[in-house]
Amino acid sequence: MAFISTAYQPQVVESGKAEKWSKNTINYANGIRNKQFVMIIPPPNVTGYLHLGHSLMATIQDVLCRRKQQLGYETIWIPGTDHAGIATQVVVEKKLLKEKKCTRHQLGRENFVKEIWAWKDEKENKINRDLKKLGCLLNWDKEYFTMDKKQSVAVTKAFIKLFEENLIERRNSLVNWSCSLQSAISDIEVDSREINGPTIISVPNHNKSVTFGRLYDISYKIKDLDEEIVVSTTRPETLLGDVAVAVNPNDPRYQKYKEHSTMLWHPFRNEHIPLIFDANVEIEFGTGAVKITPAHDKIDFEIAERHNLNTQMSVFTEEGKINSSYEEFSNLPRFEARDKILKDLSNLGLLKGMKDHKMILPMCSRSKDVVEYMLRPQWFLKCQDMAKEAIKAVEIGKIKIHPRNFENEWFKWLQNSKDWCISRQLWWGHQIPAYLAKINDRKIWVAAESEEQAFEKVNSVLTSGKENIKITRDEDVLDTWFSSSLLPFSCFDWPKESFKNFYPLDLMETGHDILFFWVARMVMLGQKLTGDIPFKNILLNGIVCDAHGRKMSKSLGNIVMPDQVINGASFEDMKLEIEKSHNSGILSSDEMKKSVSNFKKIFPKGIPECGTDALRFTLLSHNIKSHFINFDVSECHTNRLFLNKIWQATRYTLQSFEKIKIDSSFMENLKLTSLNLCNMDKWILSRLMNTKEICYQSYDNYNFHLATQAIKTFFYSNFCDTYLETTKSAVQENSSKGVSHCIVLAICLSEGFKMMSPITPFITEELSQHIPKFSFKENTLDSTFINDKLEIEVAEILNICTSIRQLNSQNNIVKKHEPKVYLFANSNEAFELLNEYKDIISTLSQISELFLFKDSDDIKKFNYVSTAGHLCSFGIKTNEIIVKSNDNSSINIKKLTRLENDLKKLMITISSEGYKRSVNETVQSKHLERIKHLELEISKIKGISS
Structure with missing residues (x-):
């Protein structure tokens, strides 16, 4: 027909509609909060393209917006993208190294940041196009970027307010440190890799690969005694920073050393260190004696603090080289230093053994470097009081979490909330608005919007005259999560009062994997900075994996992009995309080869064109609350x-x-x-x-x-x-x-x-x-x-049609055989009902003729017979004898077995303890009716099979 094509063509159908919907704007004059539905989209990182996880979140939120519009709500759904400090810096660095053969340090900070802005513009445009292509009803007139001017104002105001309330402080503390990035990283950026014995790993800035998964036994000589204590360690390179050896006070092997202070000779520092007794030492681990290196291990740091030991003895520089305090090893990369230390220990007779060992190796997910725990001056946000308020908001129901099983995790994590390291040693991000003022030998930190304001603040405190003050702004930037935690109000122009027109949001929908890194922090900072919760509901969706339940990754080569599903993609197209990523420096040669090889196995013929609606429908065909x-x-x-x-x-x-x-x-x-x-x-x-x-x-x-x-x-x-x-x-x-x-x-x-x-x-x-x-x-x-009664009635009729078609199929009876069906009603009521639907049964059963009789023994003369529920039995005649593919009696025996099993299960159910007490009368009545029907059909099928 002229007005509708003969087949569904997704690209034709979708053409032009997304562009029309993208013009959705906010009616600012409305302001009626009870008729508004307000959300923000979790901002995709400007590190690449929109992936299926983003597509799932965007589809969920778009469905909710469209449903609210059906109900007469004004929907306000704000789009935006995240600058993603570390992730973006890393990917642009790779691109620079691949394309221009230079590092960011060679390019310089200003020029490098220009490169990132160019990258951001390109990727942001692509992300936005993909969101529009998904059909999202986003309010593009309120689009934000987490480093635009409005966001910068909000971030600065938030930092200053928190600083002046003494919630932000600068101190030396242990942090996750990526030596190749030369920056602290968050816990979410640390991958715990399980090592099951000797494993060779390529480590950035090392000329050769490093073997992990070994336990080394190293001897410490006891002062004034011809005895030794052997410690077990997987990290001999940190031996240089040992301040003690610890054993458990209940370990019988070391009881004799408790009576007096025992000192041990440090082989590389030419000094003695103490043997200490601490209940946290595991007696079963290695020799039961462990080295204490507080500047590079969290547990060691706590032990050292309890025993008043030096906690500041660092071994590595920020680049991961041995620092100048250890002349013999100075400037050696840490794992080259390991080899030299082991060799020297062996020469000294102090290396007592080496064996395979299972271990967890912390690795930076961005740089693929081995993470070090390092003491570095950082900015920390005190979270304990804010965490209590976030717990309370969920406890009293001001905020509801869906699914509810995440409430316990919410309480558990926030109850154990620690100070948050919010500083990063990067070039891409919000520069921390903190200034170090030096006046003679005195130093003071202030938070300010500008250097001029910093001068005024310092001068008001110290009253020394501006000419004596030297001020320097901290070069570090804020953790990306800090700026994104302000989004529920910063994207509506906080600290301007007008933000209250759209705050709090009605819903925050995102992946469960960032419940604490983002959602909890939005609640903490939202309540602290605005006095109100940032949103009323939290909806958490699961992580999108491949068809086999494997996480999508480059190494598996199973990453599917929304575009490829919507438009279709040949294997050659997909291979070309992988090669482009390699040419841009995003994928290594090995990653590219693995991706291409695995894609060939998974999608040998590529991906067929499915269209946007099919993608959306498929994503939502799963329980989005599943893990x-x-x-x-x-x-x-x-x-x-x-x-x-x-x-x-x-x-x-x-x-x-x-x-x-x-x-x-x-x-x-x-x-x-x-x-x-x-x-x-x-x-x-x-x-x-x-x-x-x-x-x-x-x-x-x-x-x-x-x-x-x-x-x-x-x-x-x-x-x-x-x-x-x-x-x-x-x-x-x-x-x-x-x-x-x-x-x-x-x-x-x-x-x-x-x-x-x-x-x-x-x-x-x-x-x-x-x-x-x-x-x-x-x-x-x-x-x-x-009409529930009618639906039950028709369901029974359709069951008869299905039974007839199944018996035809099982016996290879097709249209050319002109099948005639003879129905035998089991009661007068059944006869009346079947007579009413006689034409429907004939049509839906795809048969030539249908004859209806009251119950009769004549059914046994048919070659093809069966039952069709409790209403009737039936026989089939054909215009010729067909070679049966199945024996009719065996077909009925299988059916009988199934019916008897169904009856048995139902009988067990109704006879179970507490059934009558817990199951309502309507359901009980349905169960009894079903039992009656099953018993009738079983008796009939036994009759025709005998």
Whole structure:
């Protein structure tokens, strides 16, 4: 037909719609908070492209926005991107090294930052295009970037306020340190790699690979005694910074040394260190004696503090080389120093042994460097009091977490909240607004918006005159999580009072993996800086994995991009993308080879074009609250075929209208009561209304997978495969019944498109414009059309149709055999019901003729016999003898076994302890009815099989 193509073509359908939706703007004059729905999108990092995890979050949020708009809300959904300090700096450094053969230090800070801004502009534009392509109803007029001017103002104000309330302080402390980045990193950027014995790993800034997974036994000689204590360590290079050896006070091997102070000779510092006794030492580990290196180990630091030992004896420089305090090893890379230390210990007779050892190796996820714990001056935010307020907000229900099982994790993590290291030694990020003022020998830190303001603050404290003050701004930048933690209010122009027009947000939806790194910090800083919670609800989605449940990664070569699913991609296209990443320095040669090889195995023919709606539908077909979400491209393609099924059903409906030629005025003043609705019309309307209820409840409860299941069941099974088939003869005959069918077809499509449009907006908008418009003069389509009794009745009829088709299929009976079906009703009531649906059964069973009888022994003369639920048994005759693929009796025996198992399970259920107490009467009644039906069918099938 001219007005709708013969097949669903996603690219054609989607063309132009995303651009139209992207013009969604905020009506600032509204200001009615109870009719607003406010969210911000978790900002994607400007390190690359939008991945499937982003697509899942964006789709969830877009569905919620579209549903709220259906309910009359003004939706305010703010887009933005995150500067992602470390991640972006690393990827641009790789790109520079690959393309220009230079490092950031060779380029200089100013020029390097210009390179990052250029990268940011390119990637941000691509991310935004991808979000628009997904159909997101974002308010682009309020778009932010976490380092734009407004965000910078907010970050500066927040830092100053927290600093002046003594919540931010600078101190020397142990931090996760990446030597190749020369920066502190957060816990989320530390990967714990399990090493199960000797493992060779390439470490940045080392000429050769390093072996990890060994335990070394090293001897410390006891002063004035011809004895020694052997310690076990996986990190002999830190021996230079040992300040003590510790043993457990209950270890019998060392009891004799408790009576007096025991000193041990340090082989490289020419001094003695003490033997100490501490209950935290594990007796079972190695020799039971451990070296204490507080400047490079968190537990050692705590032990050293308890015993009043020196905690500041660092071994490494920021670059990961031995510092100048140890002349013999000075400036050696740490793992080269390890080899020399082991060699020297061996020469001194102090290396007592080496063995394979399982260990956890902390690695920087960004630089792939081995993380060191280093003492460095850093800025810390005190979180304990803010954490208590965040706990309280959830306890009293001001903030609700979905799913609720994350509440316990929320309480546990916040109860153990420690100070947050918020400084990073990078060139990309918000420079910390802190100034060090020096006046003679005195130093003071102040937080200020500018150097001039810093002068004024210092001068007011010290009253020494500006000419004596030397001020330097801290070169460090803030942790990316600090600026992103302000987003619920900073993106609405905080500290201006106008931010309250949109604050707090109604919902924060994001991945569960950043519940603490981002969500908890938004709550802590939101309550502290604004006096109110940042959002009312937290919805956490799972991590998107591949079809086999594996996390998507470069090394596995299983990363699928949304674009590839939407548009389709040949293997050659995918290979080209991988090679581009390698040419840009993002992937190493080994990573590129692995990716290409694994992609060849997983997608030998590439990825078929699925379209945006199929991608959205597939993502939401999973329980998004699950810990992991396994994305299968083949499932996505199946969903494209499902959408094509709806497309074809729409074509049939339009063709039916054209054949029946219903007057437009009749549609404009539609009276459902005036239509001669048959049982199947009423049934499909009941199924429609039931499905709508399930869908809208599912949207409200964030159970999107229940909505997609309901939509698929309705359109596939109920509408296309059942109801539509029953309309064909009446439409073909152009009868009055055909008129009713056409109206019902249009109603089902129109209302069905409304309920599925939040999930699949492109195809539903396209098809909706073609459906004949109607308006009800009386009666609205509501829950009064739900008819549970009729649905049960039709379900039983459809079960009969299924049983007939199955028996035909099992015996290779096809249309050319002109199958005739003889139904034998099990009761007078069954006979009346079957007689009413006789034509429907014939149509849906795809048979030549149907004959109906009351129960009779004549059934045994048929070659093909079976039961069809509790209503009837049936036999099949054909126009020729068919060579059976299966023995009919064996088919019925299998069926009998299944029915008896079902009955047994049900009997166990109703006889279980507490059944009558815990199960309501309606359900109990249904169970008894089901038992009665099963017993009847079992007796019938035994009769025809004997």
